[in-house]
Structures are given as structure tokens and as C-alpha cells.
Amino acid sequence: MTTASALVAVERLVAIMARLRSPGGCEWDRAQDFASIAPYTIEEAYEVADAITRGDMAELCDELGDLLLQVVFHARMAEEAGAFTLADVADAICAKMERRHPHIVGAASNNPDADTVRATWESIKAAEKPRDSVLDGVASALPALMRAQKISARAARTGFDWPDAAGALAKVHEEIEELETATSNSARAEEAGDLLFAAVNYLRKLDIDAETALRDATAKFERRFRAIEATPGFATLPLDAQEALWQAAKARLSGRGSKSG
Template sequence: MTVPDLDVERHGLDRIIAIMARLRDPVAGCPWDLAQDFASIAPYTIEEAYEVAEAIGNGDFGELRSELGDLLFQVVFHSRMAQEAGHFDIADVIDGVCAKMERRHPHIFGTAARAADADAQKADWEAIKAAERAATDGAVSALDGVATALPALMRAQKLQSRAARVGFDWPDLASVRAKVDEELAEFDTATSDIHRVEEAGDLLFVVVNLLRRHDIDAEAALRAGSAKFERRFRAMEALANGDFAALPLDAQEDLWAAVKVAERISAPAAPRPGEA
């Protein structure tokens, strides 16, 4: 397999492909890059995707540009390793996703009628995906295609959404809320560690369902809640001047309350009706 010359004036996809080829050159390449395989690189790919999401959440477009580059490099890295093994190359990856986008947008690239709105279009998209899975994998379950490697909350929400599309869902929000209480009671009365873990899973699963019924992304909600806790905890530590761990719990809780008050005072006022 030939390694392309690295032209420092080259820009775009050709340049990053050439850089990756040089890094993986079996004779003169980078020892670390040569030692990697799909499994060892996968955690970095996931990490880069989350860093993209963090940059978006922070509204930092300079950081977003950088993180998107890092994520792109992961795609090139995996594609290069696949090329070396004789499976596919980056051109196949690009051709595949282009064909998929055209196939899944028949209202744009074909003769299908345009959907009435985004929700209807999403339903059409999912129907096309289901038909593709059935044609290629012989898939018959509504849950097929939900990746097991997804974060737990995200996967729970996707499984529930898939089940709901074929009618398997609680009839109303009150039923879901009652199920939360039921699962919490079962957790409280669990008689062993194994039983408690099982009930904890059931409780989390139904809480995700409650959030789904409110159109809340459970993964994003927990991420935001964790960020809030971290922000407030660090603020408490700052107020304690390095002595936070030595404080009794009631003093720590006083600091927590003070931080919450300070946040409310510093937060921008919500617009009054007619001002938004």
C-alpha cells in the first residue's frame, strides 16, 4: 500500500488523509499511531463526540471548529485502519453516507411528496430506516438497530420511543407518574443487594419514560443537572476558602443555599409578557 506524499500546501480532506497515511506508515510512521486498532481508538472517538457536544452547549464556536476537526480525524483514523485491512477506505465511507442521505430524503432527491412538517418527516425517516434494516438484516423487531454501546439513559429513551411507535406505551402521563411511585416503593422494599439493583434499573427506566413524555432528553437533562451541581459545589468550596471538608453538614448546606441565592440574583430577569 503506497503512502501519499505530504504536501503542506494541500488543504481539505486530501491533506488529512495524507497525514493519517504518514502516521500509519509501517516503516517511518508514528509508533503510537501504529500500535492502535479499532478497539483502542473507539474510546477517543466517543470522547471527541462528547467534546463536540460540550462546545455546542457552551456556544463556543472556536472550540467547536477545533473539536469537529478532532472528530473528523477519528473518522479518517478508523477508515485508514480499515483500508489497511482491506475492508474499505474513506472514499467508501463518504460514498456510503451520500447514498444513504439521498435514499432517506426521497422528497428532495426523488419524487416523493414533501412532508408537512419536521415531525412528519422524522416519521418518514424512521420508516425508511426500518425498511432498510428489514431488507439488509432481516430485522423484524421494532427495537432492532438501537446500539448497545449508547449511554444508558439515551438507549433507554430510544428503546421506549421505538416501542411507543408500535403502540406499546402508557395511555397517559398520569399512568407514567403512577409507575414512578410504584417503582420507587419497590426499590424501598427491596430485600437484597441484587434485588435493589434490579429495582434501581426499573426506577431509572420509568423516570426516563416520564421525561420522554414531556419531550425532555434524559441524557441532556442529567448532563445539565450534573453541570449545575458541579458549578454550585465549586462555588461552595470557594466560599469556604479551602476549609469546606472541615465544615459540619449544616454549615455546608448554608453555603449551598447561599450559592443558590447568588445564582438567582445574578441570573438575567425573565422577560415580561410582550417583551420577548
């Protein structure tokens, strides 16, 4: 597809959304607002990620279309409110990408390495949006694991960080002990949160993305559990028999871990 044909396709989508939102259009689409559509936007982004994980290019194409629809939907509502248009959205991101890639579109074309590019990106971004705290700008709506990792990484920029992974791991053990000795539900809940945060911090020190790691572990558990759940009478079997089935499934599906991994 050429750039021209892509633009024609986007214009068609914009026209469809305008018709859906106009008087006489779709009542459901007309009833929506930013808040009601936001959960769908998040869901579509995750479905894009899922298609990528599964390596399904046909599904990825479809899901990217659904995500593009979300952008067009939000932009249409903003245009109706007199706030901005889809063209404003596109112009803003174009300007941002050019501004943050001076080694490509600016005078400083010196072929820097990836680390230098990243550092330049972050410094330009910081200059664009001065903040009172290094923690500003981490969206509160992010998944908890992802937000925890971003928050701890931001704090680490100030030097407030373990010098190595061993210190972070020791903190995980400390939080486990505190959870074990907690004496009330509220205290256990608080210590459980501290344990999860400490675990995320430890993974960050190992350069492991916590959100991806847990998603992969959950998918692995799901595959193995579905395999043993298909056994006739599985739910009535004693735990040791279920565990034997689990170990067999684990070996058959060539993974690692115990009942939770």
C-alpha cells in the same frame, strides 16, 4: 472556505494519517486498531457536544477536527484491511441522505412538514434494514440513559406505552416503593435500575431528553458545589452550615433545586 479548498484540506488529513500508519510512521498510531480507537471516537463526540453546549465556536471548530480525525483514522485502518475506504464511507452517506430525502432530491417534492419528513425517514430506514424486532439497531454502547429512552420509544411504536404521562409517573412512584422495601443489595440494585428506567420513560412522555436533563443538572450541581467548596474550611463545617452556604450559592447563581438540583 470553498468546497474545493475543503476537499484539499481533507485530502491533506488523509495523507497525514496514511503517513502515520505507514512503516516508519508513528509507532503509537501504527499500534492502534478499531477497538483501541473507539473510546477516543466516543470521547471526541462528547467534546463536540460540550463545545456546542458552551457556545464556544472556536472550541467547536477544534473538536470537530478531532472528530474528523477519528473518521479518517477508522477509514484508514479499514482500507489497510481491504474492507472499505474513506471514499466508500462518503459515498455511502451521500447515497443514504439522498435516498432518505425524496422530497428534496427525488420526484416527491411536495414541501412536507417536519413530522412527515421524520415519518418518511423512518419508513425508508426500516425498509433498508429489515429487523426481527423494533428494538433492533439501538447500539448497546450508547450511554445508559440515552439507550433506555431510545428503547422505550421504540417499544412505544407498537402501542406498548402509557396513554399519558400520568401513568408513567405512577410507575416511577411504584418503583420508588419497591426500592424502599428491597431487602438485599442485589434486589436494591435491580429496583434502582427499574426506577431509573421508569424515570427515563416518564421524561420521554414529557418530551424531555433524559441524557441532556441529567447532564444539565450535573453541571448545575458542579457550579454550585465549586462555589461553596471554595469556602475556607468547608469540609470541616457541620452539614447545616454547608447547607446554608449551598442555599446562598443557589440564590447567587440563580438556579433552582436542593443539594442535588
